[in-house]
Amino acid sequence: MIVILSGGTGGAKLIEGLAAEVGAAELTIICNTGDDCVFHGLNVSPDIDTILYTLAGLSDSAKGWGIKGDTFAVLDQLRCLGNEAWFNLGDKDFATHITRTRLLREGCQLSEVTDRTRRSLGVQAKILPMSDAPVETRVTTLQGEISFQEFFVRERWSPHVTAVRFAGIEQSRPAPGVLDAIRAASAIIICPSNPISSIGPILAVPGIRHALNQATVPVVAVSPLIGAAAISGPAHKLMTAQGLEASAFGVAQSYREFVKTLVIAHEDQCLTERIQNLGIGVNTTEIRMPSLADKRRLACEVLALAQK
Amino acid sequence: MIVILSGGTGGAKLIEGLAAEVGAAELTIICNTGDDCVFHGLNVSPDIDTILYTLAGLSDSAKGWGIKGDTFAVLDQLRCLGNEAWFNLGDKDFATHITRTRLLREGCQLSEVTDRTRRSLGVQAKILPMSDAPVETRVTTLQGEISFQEFFVRERWSPHVTAVRFAGIEQSRPAPGVLDAIRAASAIIICPSNPISSIGPILAVPGIRHALNQATVPVVAVSPLIGAAAISGPAHKLMTAQGLEASAFGVAQSYREFVKTLVIAHEDQCLTERIQNLGIGVNTTEIRMPSLADKRRLACEVLALAQK
Numbered sequence: 001m002i003v004i005l006s007g008g009t010g011g012a013k014l015i016e017g018l019a020a021e022v023g024a025a026e027l028t029i030i031c032n033t034g035d036d037c038v039f040h041g042l043n044v045s046p047d048i049d050t051i052l053y054t055l056a057g058l059s060d061s062a063k064g065w066g067i068k069g070d071t072f073a074v075l076d077q078l079r080c081l082g083n084e085a086w087f088n089l090g091d092k093d094f095a096t097h098i099t100r101t102r103l104l105r106e107g108c109q110l111s112e113v114t115d116r117t118r119r120s121l122g123v124q125a126k127i128l129p130m131s132d133a134p135v136e137t138r139v140t141t142l143q144g145e146i147s148f149q150e151f152f153v154r155e156r157w158s159p160h161v162t163a164v165r166f167a168g169i170e171q172s173r174p175a176p177g178v179l180d181a182i183r184a185a186s187a188i189i190i191c192p193s194n195p196i197s198s199i200g201p202i203l204a205v206p207g208i209r210h211a212l213n214q215a216t217v218p219v220v221a222v223s224p225l226i227g228a229a230a231i232s233g234p235a236h237k238l239m240t241a242q243g244l245e246a247s248a249f250g251v252a253q254s255y256r257e258f259v260k261t262l263v264i265a266h267e268d269q270c271l272t273e274r275i276q277n278l279g280i281g282v283n284t285t286e287i288r289m290p291s292l293a294d295k296r297r298l299a300c301e302v303l304a305l306a307q308k
Numbered sequence: 309m310i311v312i313l314s315g316g317t318g319g320a321k322l323i324e325g326l327a328a329e330v331g332a333a334e335l336t337i338i339c340n341t342g343d344d345c346v347f348h349g350l351n352v353s354p355d356i357d358t359i360l361y362t363l364a365g366l367s368d369s370a371k372g373w374g375i376k377g378d379t380f381a382v383l384d385q386l387r388c389l390g391n392e393a394w395f396n397l398g399d400k401d402f403a404t405h406i407t408r409t410r411l412l413r414e415g416c417q418l419s420e421v422t423d424r425t426r427r428s429l430g431v432q433a434k435i436l437p438m439s440d441a442p443v444e445t446r447v448t449t450l451q452g453e454i455s456f457q458e459f460f461v462r463e464r465w466s467p468h469v470t471a472v473r474f475a476g477i478e479q480s481r482p483a484p485g486v487l488d489a490i491r492a493a494s495a496i497i498i499c500p501s502n503p504i505s506s507i508g509p510i511l512a513v514p515g516i517r518h519a520l521n522q523a524t525v526p527v528v529a530v531s532p533l534i535g536a537a538a539i540s541g542p543a544h545k546l547m548t549a550q551g552l553e554a555s556a557f558g559v560a561q562s563y564r565e566f567v568k569t570l571v572i573a574h575e576d577q578c579l580t581e582r583i584q585n586l587g588i589g590v591n592t593t594e595i596r597m598p599s600l601a602d603k604r605r606l607a608c609e610v611l612a613l614a615q616k
Contacts, residue, residue, distance in 0.1 A: 041410030071381050077403030081428045091399050095385030098406075102349030120389045 002306065003185035004029045007198025008050035009064040009232060010224050011191030013289040015125075016054050017299030018189070020292070024055055024125040028181045030208075032193070033110065033129045034137035034166055034201030037149045039087050040078060042097040043104055046149070047198065048114055048129060049096055056121035058092075064232070067092045086154045111175040128181065130202040133172040137197050138165050139238075148197055157234035161241040164196055169204045174211075182211040187306035188258075190221035192287060194230065195254045196238035203254075212258040218306045219260050222287060222298070223248040226265040231288060249274050256280060261305045263287060263298075281305075310614065311493035312337045315506025316358035317372040317540060318532050319499030321597040323433075324362050325607030326497070328600070332363055332433040336489045338516075340501070341418065341437045342445035342474055342509030345457045347395050348386060350405040351412055354457070355506065356422055356437060357404055364429035366400075372540070375400045394462045419483040436489065438510040441480040445505050446473050447546075456505055465542035469549040472504055477512045482519075490519040495614035496566075498529035500595060502538065503562045504546035511562075520566040526614045527567050530595060530606070531556040534573040539596060557582050564588060569613045571595065571606075589613075 002022065006015060006029055018027060032047045046065065053059040053067055060068045070090025079085045089097065096117065103113045109132040118127050137148040141159035151157055182188065193199050203209045212219065228246045229236045236246035244250035248264040252275040255262070261281040264271060265288075272282045283305055289295045310330065314323060314337055326335060340355045354373065361367040361375055368376045378398025387393045397405065404425065411421045417440040426435050445456040449467035459465055490496065501507050511517045520527065536554045537544045544554035552558035556572040560583040563570070569589040572579060573596075580590045591613055597603045 040406050041413055042406065071379060071399070073379050073399035074382060074403050074406070077400040078407065081403055081407050081425065083403075083407060091379070091381035092385040094402065094406075095382050095389055095391075098348050098350065098382070098402075099386065099389050099391060105349055117389065 001181070001185055002027055002187050002189060003181050004189045004191060005193075005199055005202050006030070006047070006051060006191040007032045007193030008035070008047040011047075011193040011198065012050045012054040012059065013295050014189070014191050014222060014299060014302070015051060016292070017289065017295030017297075018303070019055060019125060020296050021299045021303060024123065027125040028177075028185075029125055029127050030178055030181065030202055031127060031129055032198045032201050033131060034135050034197065035148050035152075036134070036136070037087070037147060039089065039097075040083060042094070042101045044087070044089070044097050045100065045110070045114075045129070048127060049093070051127055052096075052114075052118055052121060052123060055118070055123040055125050058121070066090045087149060109175070111177070126177070126181070128177050129175045130178065130208065131172040131205050132175045133168060135169050135172050135201055135205070136167040137201055138167050140164070152234065157237065161234075161237055163241055164200070164238055166201050166204050169201065170206070172205050174205050174207050179207060179211050182208070182215060185215065185217055187217050188212065188215055188219040189302055189306060190219070190255060190259065192222040192224040192231070194224060194233055194235040194238065195244075195251050196235065196242055199254070209257070215258060218308055219258050220263065220302050220305045221251065221255050221259045221261070222263040222302060223251045223265065223268070225251060226267050226287065247271060252278050252280050263302060263305070309489070309493055310335055310495050310497060311489050312497045312499060313501075313507055313510050314338070314355070314359060314499040315340045315501030316343070316355040319355075319501040319506065320358050320362040320367065321603050322497070322499050322530060322607060322610070323359060324600070325597065325603030325605075326611070327363060327433060328604050329607045329611060332431065335433040336485075336493070337433055337435050338486055338489065338510055339435060339437055340506045340509050341439060342443050342505065343456045343460075344442070344444070345395070345455060347397065347405075348391060350402070350409045352395075352397070352405050353408065353418070353422075353437070356435060357401070359435055360404075360422075360426055360429060360431060363426070363431040363433050366429070374398045395457060417483070419485070434485070434489070436485050437483045438486065438516065439480040439513050440483045441476060443477050443480050443509055443513070444475040445509055446475050448472070460542065465545065469545055471549055472508070472546055474509050474512050477509065478514070480513050482513050482515050487515060487519050490516070490523060493523070493525055495525050496520065496523055496527040497610055497614060498527070498563060498567065500530040500532040500539070502532060502541055502543040502546065503552075503559050504543065504550055507562070517565070523566060526569070526616055528569045528571065528610050528613045529559065529563050529567045530571040530610060531559045531573065531576070533559060534575050534595065555579060560586050560588050571610060571613070
């Protein structure tokens, strides 16, 4: 069993490739929930849903979020009724959030809800939230502290960021199955996700970083940055705010305690020696994944490193 | 100000006619909420919504419920996720229920939510729920007790009914504005709605029947039955279960304490004397309202009686 730590968009690309190569049933995916938000009174888990929809063959890969061909009648009408509606939610997507919210209110844990949803959608991979407890990534800007979705979507990650914190993280515990999966893994893969806001919250759940540090199986990470910028999103901005170098070297620093090999872009070959000096092996390749063929090729390379 | 007591479909037809004749701003509509239900964790108020959509020009008059041209992507996806989905809810309609549920959870009363929604939709009539407290119409069938929507929609009102009750009615109070509206009314109109499950719950809210009994202004009701059957829906079935004659005479009996004039179908002219013997004036006319012209004509006739 391969254990994967992932955020949304970038992680979903590699996961699509991995599922195509080894079969989704071989994968256990531990998902970031620090981006979870309540919109219109409904519980939205953007990263879990991106992974769910990707593995269900429903995802809109052009947009990187939501369901392919989804319509927006609910959101349009919510706007007519005077609601703020800057976070795009499609009609089919609403069905996921309505079901999740109902089950949570009925007393189910997020991990149970996620498992029911993935079964309903015919997804064979196990998908685990990092925690059943609410954790909220908060971003400090010059205008004050806002939620990650407010920063990322509403403000299009334009504000200057001075700090990032995970509210509720101290009280959180790994969701059922998370630590067992890490202990039983044949390999562990860290997706090319934002190391601060996607992988960061997972690592900050008490117990998870320690379990990774104890792992004796191969742990392979893929950098989400090329040069000083993320392939998509604000990773470099948040890394700088947290005092990390905005580069694959900064990614290596974040994961140095447990990562054995870091896959970085050809363009970053110059960083190889600095990363190796941290005790981490380096593999350079093309890390962009615009097509399914690219996703499968990168997945193959990662799997080869994970089987060493 | 004209005060109207109404359920959904049948009431909405007369209300559309009345709004066209005197202007919606002249109307205060007291709506049945005994049919309210929670579907998918969302608070649905079918009668309020039918009236809202009708006055907002959004209603699907062919179907008698929902929003014209609405789509069903959310409901289809809810089915894919394994949810029971026998109650039809369109996508735009979902926006109403999502907003209502959020506001109720934030502590708003149903009357405030309803007022905000009608303003958002540009509706000039005042729409008041009969009560802010939850009241649930329960129908006893040979298979046990079920909710009104289970009986009406899921079972297509086919089961034999032995009793109807309004759970929570003793603890309910008229919503803010209801009693004041009845006291300040220049006329009161009882719509051609089900006297048991639409008008019945309104009359059963402690204080409302008494306020109607005290009214000195004209009170005009329109029968929802022709012969021994309702123009649409199960009124006759529920009237029989409650020991009433299933006819315009049974309607007259239900309202005898406060109704001055009952408008009945031409076909029921034979009941005139029996109804008059209850002390109620009778007006016979065409009570079907398939077109807007019919709605306006019947509204005109009712208004003439209400101005006497």
